[in-house]
Amino acid sequence: MSVRVRYAPSPTGEPHVGNIRAALFNWLLARHEGGTFILRIEDTDQARIVPGALEAIFDSLRWLGLDWDEGPDVGGPHAPYFQSQRLEHYHQASERLIAADNAYRCYCSPERLKEMRAEQIRHKVPPKYDRRCLKLSPGERREREAQGIPPVVRFKTPLSGQTTFHDLVRGNVTFENDTLDDFVLLKSDGFPTYHLANVVDDHLMGITHILRGDEWLSSTPRHVLMYQAFGWQPPVFAHLPMILGPDRAKLSKRHGDTSILQYRDKGFLPHALFNFLGLLGWSLDDKTELISRQDFVRHFSLERIVKSPAIFNMDKVTWMNGVYIRELEPDELTEQLAPFLEEHLPTDIPRPIDRPYLQRIVPLVQERIKRLDEATDLTDFFFREGELTYPTGDLLGKRFAHEPQQAAEALTAVRERIAALDRWDEEALEGAIRPLAAELGLKTGELFGAIRVAVTGRTAAPPLFQTMAVLERERCLERLGTAIARL
Numbered sequence: 364m365s366v367r368v369r370y371a372p373s374p375t376g377e378p379h380v381g382n383i384r385a386a387l388f389n390w391l392l393a394r395h396e397g398g399t400f401i402l403r404i405e406d407t408d409q410a411r412i413v414p415g416a417l418e419a420i421f422d423s424l425r426w427l428g429l430d431w432d433e434g435p436d437v438g439g440p441h442a443p444y445f446q447s448q449r450l451e452h453y454h455q456a457s458e459r460l461i462a463a464d465n466a467y468r469c470y471c472s473p474e475r476l477k478e479m480r481a482e483q484i485r486h487k488v489p490p491k492y493d494r495r496c497l498k499l500s501p502g503e504r505r506e507r508e509a510q511g512i513p514p515v516v517r518f519k520t521p522l523s524g525q526t527t528f529h530d531l532v533r534g535n536v537t538f539e540n541d542t543l544d545d546f547v548l549l550k551s552d553g554f555p556t557y558h559l560a561n562v563v564d565d566h567l568m569g570i571t572h573i574l575r576g577d578e579w580l581s582s583t584p585r586h587v588l589m590y591q592a593f594g595w596q597p598p599v600f601a602h603l604p605m606i607l608g609p610d611r612a613k614l615s616k617r618h619g620d621t622s623i624l625q626y627r628d629k630g631f632l633p634h635a636l637f638n639f640l641g642l643l644g645w646s647l648d649d650k651t652e653l654i655s656r657q658d659f660v661r662h663f664s665l666e667r668i669v670k671s672p673a674i675f676n677m678d679k680v681t682w683m684n685g686v687y688i689r690e691l692e693p694d695e696l697t698e699q700l701a702p703f704l705e706e707h708l709p710t711d712i713p714r715p716i717d718r719p720y721l722q723r724i725v726p727l728v729q730e731r732i733k734r735l736d737e738a739t740d741l742t743d744f745f746f747r748e749g750e751l752t753y754p755t756g757d758l759l760g761k762r763f764a765h766e767p768q769q770a771a772e773a774l775t776a777v778r779e780r781i782a783a784l785d786r787w788d789e790e791a792l793e794g795a796i797r798p799l800a801a802e803l804g805l806k807t808g809e810l811f812g813a814i815r816v817a818v819t820g821r822t823a824a825p826p827l828f829q830t831m832a833v834l835e836r837e838r839c840l841e842r843l844g845t846a847i848a849r850l
């Protein structure tokens with residue numbers, strides 16, 4: 364039997380890193396097994412739908428390279444893949460359960476349910492539906508119908524006993540049935556709840572394995588009871604371990620649990636995030652950290668999903684991203700950086716950015732950035748046309764703090780010496796400037812520091828001579844001239 368798995372997000376916001384991990388694991392299982400990866404949009408809770416969320420789901424999956432074989436836009440044999448367009452399936456399923464006495468209509472008003480609950484809490488019994496509508500006589504039911512009260516449909520959960528299912532990650536899991544309540548299947552607006560729509564679609568779409576976050580574990584006994592009531596074979600369940608912050612608290616925004624698109628916008632590479640997320644609850648051999656996409660697909664197995672919570676560590680994903688940045692071919696990095704810089708560089712810098720020029724800058728920053736957005740600050744001076752802004756004090760540093768005249772003389776000497784160079788490259792520049800420090804009675808660091816600020820506007824920048832080589836003669840001489848004038 365070929366593997367069919369699904370990612371079933373609700374369009375209630377941009378997918379977060381914790382949530383998209385489920386998509387990744389399902390995708391990996393499908394690709395490893397040569398199976399089918401399905402995208403299904405669970406949009407039945409109409410009140411919680413957020414505009415733009417659907418596009419964010421598509422963008423996040425595409426950015427990570429998680430392509431789907433069936434789903435909205437691509438279609439497939441079980442279309443439509445939006446639950447809001449599949450209501451008749453849920454209605455049919457609900458009728459079937461009612462006919463078999465596994466479900467019933469409930470007309471209780473929200474006020475009555477609230478009172479019932481309060482009463483139960485007062486008597487210290489676990490709140491659950493008291494089955495008043497299960498016991499309605501045909502006459503009482505007709506009366507309520509005639510009043511036009513829109514009913515909900517509730518599942519008739521066994522009152523006693525246990526429901527046990529096998530989970531690939533956790534082993535056998537058992538729930539007491541009397542804790543499960545007669546949960547709602549169909550709401551009074553005719554839309555299904557998560558439980559009904561999810562089970563019906565997983566069955567109709569032939570889903571073989573359900574890989575989802577641990578937070579859904581408590582829904583599973585309800586689903587298992589529904590599969591039994593329908594007489595359907597349930598899929599294999601694998602609940603992925605919880606994701607915690609390094610402090611072992613529930614993952615939250617402060618740990619970096621933000622939208623996947625924010626990671627993209629901050630300059631994370633999709634391959635790095637893929638690698639990082641793939642290790643949140645799965646391991647190749649307990650030690651290998653850097654795993655390529657191909658190797659994930661080759662080696663992914665359900666047996667190696669770990670039970671213990673996965674730790675989401677921002678330092679680790681950032682480190683990993685730096686590694687992936689360094690591994691890029693310089694022209695690939697140029698391609699990645701260009702749109703990034705065009706978006707983030709100060710607005711007075713002209714667009715588009717000259718690609719061949721950027722290509723020469725790339726080797727200077729490749730080793731120094733862990734995120735693409737860090738390149739903006741490191742490189743803006745390469746692109747600036749007019750004067751650089753920096754405090755004159757930076758030009759002076761400690762050495763020239765009270766001697767601006769001396770700094771001006773030193774920079775003038777530098778300017779004259781390099782203006783006359785035949786070749787303008789790193790070696791020639793170093794050959795000209797390094798000996799000059801001794802001639803002027805300065806330490807190299809003191810002289811280089813002043814030159815660095817003059818040509819880059821910064822006290823810290825990529826290596827000086829390489830930087831000057833890329834900046835070209837004209838720009839360097841002009842910037843030195845401006846610095847001298849300021850002094």
Ligand code: GLU
Binds near residue numbers: 372405574579
């Ligand atoms: N719609 C649920 C979600 O938003 C699906 C959970 C499941 O995989 O069953 O994650």
